[in-house]
Amino acid sequence: NAGVTQTPKFRILKIGQSMTLQCAQDMNHNYMYWYRQDPGMGLKLIYYSVGAGITDKGEVPNGYNVSRSTTEDFPLRLELAAPSQTSVYFCASSYTSGARNGYTFGSGTRLTVV
Amino acid sequence: GENVEQHPSTLSVQEGDSAVIKCTYSDSASNYFPWYKQELGKRPQLIIDIRSNVGEKKDQRIAVTLNKTAKHFSLHITETQPEDSAVYFCAASMLGGGSNYKLTFGKGTLLTVNP
Numbered sequence: 001n002a003g004v005t006q007t008p009k010f011r012i013l014k015i016g017q018s019m020t021l022q023c024a025q026d027m028n029h030n031y032m033y034w035y036r037q038d039p040g041m042g043l044k045l046i047y048y049s050v051g052a053g054i055t056d057k058g059e060v061p062n063g064y065n066v067s068r069s070t071t072e073d074f075p076l077r078l079e080l081a082a083p084s085q086t087s088v089y090f091c092a093s094s095y096t097s098g099a100r101n102g103y104t105f106g107s108g109t110r111l112t113v114v
Numbered sequence: 115g116e117n118v119e120q121h122p123s124t125l126s127v128q129e130g131d132s133a134v135i136k137c138t139y140s141d142s143a144s145n146y147f148p149w150y151k152q153e154l155g156k157r158p159q160l161i162i163d164i165r166s167n168v169g170e171k172k173d174q175r176i177a178v179t180l181n182k183t184a185k186h187f188s189l190h191i192t193e194t195q196p197e198d199s200a201v202y203f204c205a206a207s208m209l210g211g212g213s214n215y216k217l218t219f220g221k222g223t224l225l226t227v228n229p
Contacts, residue, residue: 031215040123042203042221043158050214058216059115090157094215102148102160103217 006106013081021076023091031094032074036087081113116141120220135223137204138186144206147187152201194227
């Protein structure tokens with residue numbers, strides 16, 4: 001049982017490049033989330049999904065896209081990377097009701113856009 | 115949407131002292147309030163949570179209190195130890211009623227426990 005696995009751990013992108021941050025969970029959680037963490041700003045919700053085929057915007061979705069074709073995977077796509085997207089990105093998952101053990105977070109992806 | 119304010123942003127205490135971190139929330143529909151601990155370079159991890167039908171919850175040296183009327187909740191750590199040094203985040207959400215269980219986080223408190 002690996003929990004929530006994120007790849008890559010680190011990445012440097014040039015302005016205008018694109019990339020996909022991978023997230024996979026093996027706990028059969030329905031709910032999955034992408035957050036970004038900037039220094040002193042807490043965690044901001046980018047996108048979330050309540051099940052395969054269903055996604056919705058969070059607080060800061062601009063510049064990002066997601067898909068959820070399976071229960072296990074929830075990739076985050078960055079198109080035309082900008083310096084403002086330099087951040088640490090966390091994927092998380094939870095049971096439907098959140099009644100058990102809260103969110104399980106991945107180990108994060110540290111992205112730098114130069 | 116929900117807004118969570120967290121204070122203080124930094125807190126320094128001597129080993130053995132108590133630490134208190136306070137949060138306020140804006141949405142009266144929120145009924146679930148977890149606290150996460152994040153050590154440097156690591157992922158956030160749940161340390162304790164409380165539902166709105168409970169006023170206080172304890173787990174060894176940590177406790178959380180909730181005042182629904184005033185819409186604020188607090189984390190209390192007693193007998194602090196150097197390994198308690200970390201960033202602590204409060205969060206709020208609504209569980210049940212078909213909610214999507216989105217957590218809104220506070221901006222975090224950097225707790226430093228000095229030996």
